[in-house]
Amino acid sequence: MWKNDYNRWKEFTGLDADLASKLDEITSDEQSLEDAFYKNLEFGTGGMRGKLGPGTNRMNIYTVRKAAEGLAAYVNDQGLSNRGVAIAYDSRYMSKEFAVETARVLGHHGIPSYVFTSLRPTPELSFAVRHLNAAAGVVVTASHNPPEYNGFKAYNEDGGQLPPEQAEIMIDFVNKVENELNVEAADQKELEEQGLLRWVDEEVDEAYLEALKGVTVQSDIKKDLSVVFTPLHGTARDLVEKGLQQSGFTSIHIVEEQAKPDPEFSTVASPNPEEHQAFEMAIEQGESIGADLLMATDPDADRLGIAVPNEKGEYVVLTGNQTGALLLDYILGQSQQLPKNGVMIKTIVTSEFGRVIANAYGIDSLDTLTGFKFIGEKIREYEQTGEHQFVFGYEESYGYLVKDFARDKDAVQAALLAAEVGAHWKNQGKTLLDALDELYEKHGYFLEDLQSMKLEGKAGAEQIKAIMDDFRNADIKESGGKKVVAVEDYSTTVRKFVQEGKEEEMDLPTSNVVKFILEDDCWFCLRPSGTEPKIKFYYGVKSESKTDSQALLAAVKAAVNERLHALI
Known part of the structure; x- marks a missing residue:
């Protein structure tokens, strides 16, 4: 299946020269090709993030245009297109280029963009959306990921990242784009002349x-x-x-x-x-x-x-x-x-x-x-x-x-x-x-820790799913010498009290997270990262002294790791 998308890219006569060259470099490496094309780079509730390079599962001008096309549809659907979109970017490779590509796609739909002249912090973008009364915002960043990554984060008119309900609407619009290679982008100079690409800088800095x-x-x-x-x-x-x-x-x-x-x-x-x-x-x-x-x-x-x-x-x-x-x-x-x-x-x-x-x-x-x-x-x-x-x-x-x-x-x-x-x-x-x-x-002495396990590619995604399924379905009664009081499964928003056998609904959106509440204010939690190929294990304990909390934390972690190592 992925080969169809690879061939579509390979046969596309207008492919960006740099991407075409990089695609040629991996043509004989089937594993690299599959990883670049086996899926579309997912646009989730936090936007999208991935490695730079050619392919449907990579950050490049075409996958960015696809995201921008979805954003344009979202803004039009909200009836806010005249208010425009604020766009910022960080110091990563291709960040400014992706910002301009986003503005070009929005401009094609008649939506103005307010693009910073140089790099700016993400929180200033959040502020700028509100300050400029924009309909939405975009920041091109991969936060603290390695240099080979970049990303696209979307913000609503309130300056916040899209919450689930709004995100689902935009995700649907993004997913309706059948061919990222065919997304149209207007000419940058023409947009500047028409006032559809407006550069901003010190005025927002001073207000912030x-x-x-x-x-x-x-x-x-x-x-x-x-x-x-x-x-x-x-x-x-x-x-x-x-x-x-x-x-x-x-x-x-x-x-x-x-x-x-x-x-x-x-x-x-x-x-x-x-x-x-x-x-x-x-x-x-x-x-x-x-x-x-x-x-x-x-x-x-x-x-x-x-x-x-x-x-x-x-x-x-x-x-x-x-x-x-x-x-x-x-x-x-x-x-x-x-x-x-x-x-x-x-x-x-x-x-x-x-x-x-x-x-x-x-x-x-x-x-x-x-x-x-x-x-x-x-x-x-x-x-x-x-x-x-x-x-x-x-x-x-x-x-x-x-x-x-x-x-x-x-x-x-x-x-x-x-x-x-x-x-x-x-x-x-x-x-x-x-x-x-x-x-x-x-x-009281609160002590926490975080462990991350990096599992890349298709095989890694399958391993992460297997780990989550195991802990979610296991009948774990204790961990580190502490009884399990409740299990919170955020995929079903159900909290199950282990000792009583009772259940109750949690007033939160669904998410692929499982949290084990232990006695004496202790807990641990499993959550796949939404932006990186990782699964994260969070731990929290409390006692009356640092020494006791350290021992307790070590015991809870050891119990989780023992089960984890049996799975991997």
């Missing part, structure tokens, strides 16, 4: 920087904090640096070797602040100047990692759960007045630490499925109903949102607040690690 001023919780605290920041060859340098400066921070040190955009991300094994190796240069620079705080953002600047020195002067990289807990506690503890109907929103794989902290301040908590689009969707819902007022949102994978002028995770906002939190505790003679220890003493 003005909105950033609202992130500050205490405007009058002393900001004598030494900060080292690395954008990891991505998009965040200008906005983070300017944001810190306008907030009153003066001791800002940029890791210059990683400040220049670089699609190869040549100084890191992975441009992901979740990976501790990404901090190596920042740590070296931090040690040389005695910095109080290190910060790193991923290439599209929607994730932030931080590191702080311990009592020995060694830098410790905090987890997303730990950073989220510190930011949340600071917002709730230092705000002059908390809303009576305030709500903190997190995901189902994020630590319960945040819920306990919020409850201590009388703030409600809500869990959503994994993916910040669900947090953005809830913010919009509460805006319309008045049921709750958003105070903070986060997920364990280093994504945070402080103020809702953006509707996606925003590392620029998080960087400003993290610096303010660091300054607050420094003024009291404490580090962020000291503040974290105080939270553990007050609320």
Whole structure:
């Protein structure tokens, strides 16, 4: 079957010269050909992401045009075509080209595009959709994936990633495009002359920087904090640096070797602040100047990692759960007045630490499925109903949102607040690690971990399905010495209480996720990645001490891995 699509590409006389050349290079490699053509690159609820190259299962100008054609149909279906689409892109290979291709397809349908003149962070795109009153948004990025990847993320008129109901409509439109090679794209110069391709830059930057001023919780605290920041060859340098400066921070040190955009991300094994190796240069620079705080953002600047020195002067990289807990506690503890109907929103794989902290301040908590689009969707819902007022949102994978002028995770906002939190505790003679220890003493020692298993290609997808099926259907009664209290299957939205044999419906959309709730606030969860060929295993435990939590976490992980190794 895949050979039909390969032949269609091979025989297409107008094929892009570079793609044609790369297709010739793999013509004698049947395995590579099959992987490039065995399916269409899936456009899912988070858009699409894949390796660059020729083929229906690759990111290239034709698969991007197919996605843009679906977006055009979606915008027209919503009756919003006159409002146009905002488009941003990161530092990856082909990012600007894909942005322009998107605008060319939209322009063919008479839909205006607002395209940034140069790379911009994903959260600024979210802001720009709202600022420009656009009908939708697109950001061309593969976040922290390896250099050979790129992606296409779609946003709704609220500036959030498309939630399931809207995403399904757009996915249907994308899937109706029968031949990606035949999607028409208008001439760029003609679109510019007609005002259907409009370039934007400083006007949106200035508006975003003005909105950033609202992130500050205490405007009058002393900001004598030494900060080292690395954008990891991505998009965040200008906005983070300017944001810190306008907030009153003066001791800002940029890791210059990683400040220049670089699609190869040549100084890191992975441009992901979740990976501790990404901090190596920042740590070296931090040690040389005695910095109080290190910060790193991923290439599209929607994730932030931080590191702080311990009592020995060694830098410790905090987890997303730990950073989220510190930011949340600071917002709730230092705000002059908390809303009576305030709500903190997190995901189902994020630590319960945040819920306990919020409850201590009388703030409600809500869990959503994994993916910040669900947090953005809830913010919009509460805006319309008045049921709750958003105070903070986060997920364990280093994504945070402080103020809702953006509707996606925003590392620029998080960087400003993290610096303010660091300054607050420094003024009291404490580090962020000291503040974290105080939270553990007050609320219990929460400890989490994440394991990822990479399984690429068709065979890998089949293995991931087999693993999910096994855990989903297994009668697991205990794990790591802890009884299983309930099993939450998000594919059916059913929560089954193991001991009682009862079931109840969960008020969440369906998703290919299984979560095992153990006794004593422990849990583990399985979730295939929606953007990478991986299956992820999340773990969370709680006890009264670090030592006990470490032992408990090891035991739960060992039990899961024992079953997993029997399957692979």
